[in-house]
Amino acid sequence: MTVIPIRKIGDPVLREVAAPVTVFDAELAKLVDDLNETLTASGGAGLAAPQIGVGLRLFAINPDLPGNDLKLDHLINPGLEFPDEEEQNGPEGCLSIPGIYLDTKRRLNVVAKGVTKHGDPVQIVGKGLLARCVQHETDHLDGVLFVDRQDEEGIARILETIREANWPTAQIKTSPH
Numbered sequence: 001m002t003v004i005p006i007r008k009i010g011d012p013v014l015r016e017v018a019a020p021v022t023v024f025d026a027e028l029a030k031l032v033d034d035l036n037e038t039l040t041a042s043g044g045a046g047l048a049a050p051q052i053g054v055g056l057r058l059f060a061i062n063p064d065l066p067g068n069d070l071k072l073d074h075l076i077n078p079g080l081e082f083p084d085e086e087e088q089n090g091p092e093g094c095l096s097i098p099g100i101y102l103d104t105k106r107r108l109n110v111v112a113k114g115v116t117k118h119g120d121p122v123q124i125v126g127k128g129l130l131a132r133c134v135q136h137e138t139d140h141l142d143g144v145l146f147v148d149r150q151d152e153e154g155i156a157r158i159l160e161t162i163r164e165a166n167w168p169t170a171q172i173k174t175s176p177h
Helices: 026-042 129-141 152-165
Strands: 046-048 058-061 074-081 087-094 097-107 109-115 121-127
Touching: 026 046, 026 058, 026 074, 046 129, 058 129, 074 129, 087 129, 097 129, 097 152, 109 129, 121 129
Parallel strands: none
Antiparallel strands: 046 058, 058 074, 074 109, 087 097, 109 121
16 A cells, blocks of 8 residues: 555646546555555545546545444445435535635535445445535545635635645636535
8 A cells, every 4th residue: 555645736637527437456456545545644534536646436535434334435436415405514624725624515414325446336324524525525526626615705715825835726616516
């Protein structure tokens, strides 16, 4: 397993729609292991493959997130469903935009269906922080960052921080979720 550098905002791979995983082999298993190792080293709640420069539809999540009864540590080719209209609004950050935490509106409950690295079907039923994490990481697979969900004040704060950090120019766009 390898800890891989996390791509920062402004890197084009973070704005691309990731391709579905179609081959379930040792290379994919290593990628899942590397994602988990990198996530553990970063101390984050989740990490999507595009954040380490791989344009595939998979992400790692911290298996100890509240509500993760499966103790699942990854999801491949996720599809999201929302069982109700309840929302949550709370602080959110991103390993690709370090040091920025802003209140972000998300659905409170989510059902995520996908597969494991072995191609076995799996479903995550999440609430609260787990639901937030699954939505955040799925956004990454669609080329969307949490900053795209911000109001004008939040966007201004993020752009100011990016300028101060001398990161490449960031784009803000709308999430499909």
